[in-house]
Amino acid sequence: MSGLKLFNTKGGVTEVAPRLAEAEADVQDLVEGHMQTMLGVRFLASEYSTGPAHGGRIDSLGIDENGAPVIVEYKRGTDAGVINQGLFYIAWLLDHRDTFRHLVRDRLGAHAAAQVLWSAPRLICVAGDFTRYDIHAVREHRHAIDLVRYRYFGSEHVGLETVASFLGRATGVGVGSRNRATARTQRIAAGDGGMAELAMALDEVLLGLGEDLTKVTNQTYTAYRRMQNYACLVPPKKAKLLVYLKADPATVDLVPGFARDVTGLGHHGTGDLELTLQTERDLERAAGYFRESYALA
Incomplete structure (x- = not known):
């Protein structure tokens, strides 16, 4: 994780080697089960279908603590397509605001649905790593995007690192x-x-x-x-x-x-x-x- 080293200090000092997940689904299941603690996002839905016309399936849908809609996409390692895939779903989300509001209402109630903040929808990409081109793309794009690198340490610890975060040119302030x-x-x-x-x-x-x-x-x-x-x-x-x-x-x-x-x-x-x-x-x-x-x- 960007040079971060973790050591176990019991009985001496032993480095705990970082590793990737065995499968992408392992990361998704962990984050979805603890999304509010790990990302500050309330979980709404997993593998959400965007319908036959659009032909997509969003890994995770949520809403953050400020009321902004959140799409979370996961990759086990480095994948150049994760940002474009997420933006594909952001475009769908902005065209289907009523669908999202109904989902929020069903999961969290009418008050939360009325407070959805459409000025700053977010894409969070959780992956094993990102390239410098990914980081540049985030800073140039008009939507709010967070790139989050994960690593497992041993069998009991997982680390998350925000590699890049930008609120978007059209929606807010970075x-x-x-x-x-x-x-x-x-x-x-x-x-x-x-x-x-x-x-x-x-x-x-x-x-x-x-x-x-x-x-x-x-x-x-x-x-x-x-x-x-x-x-x-x-x-x-x-x-x-x-x-x-x-x-x-x-x-x-x-x-x-x-x-x-x-x-x-x-x-x-x-x-x-x-x-x-x-x-x-x-x-x-x-x-x-x-x-x-x-x-x-």
Whole structure:
């Protein structure tokens, strides 16, 4: 996995050699059985037929934590056709929105079906490896695409690595579009004058944590995402910014008025740790919380 080595430290140090799956179906079965944990996507259907006219079968269909439709395609090793195959299904999906909404309604209920975010449908390709041409194609294409490399380590561990991630030219913001991202965040914050500058600084900090970041905005929050959301910013109110993080509240310092455990409490965005930012000093204090959440996503 891009030079990553895993060692067993019991009774000395022994390298655990990485390996590919015996069959593509092994990877598909594992991911589908634990899709929300592994990809941040709620599973909807496996081997979904696109009908006799289209003549295809989607490996996995799901919906991510921001409400975006997700197609997941799997390959055991390296396959130059995996991206084009997935985009073939994305085109079908965009032409059959009612079909997808009905599927979501049947599996997750009417509320989830009403919240589908069509501005950013995603393709996730899970494969043994990708070529440099695949990575270039992802960054040039207009759709949201994630390339995820897998490896098995021994009989008990599997690793996933995001090789490339781009939110798409027509639908949102990737790491190459940060000026537009900052401008949008500034507009969101403009309703509360004192928060505009702080929101811009927060945007820079969250997008500056790594090169594998994307960002998506819906009606209620802006999500900063690796494979999964690591931070969600809701529109400012009462001269403060509320940010929700993936970090586990049980593992961090909960400071009254600054960091709060909101597990089980309803709020916009995803994450159980709420940070309240009112000043630049608060933003500095939040840096460690941001890094922990980013590492978990």
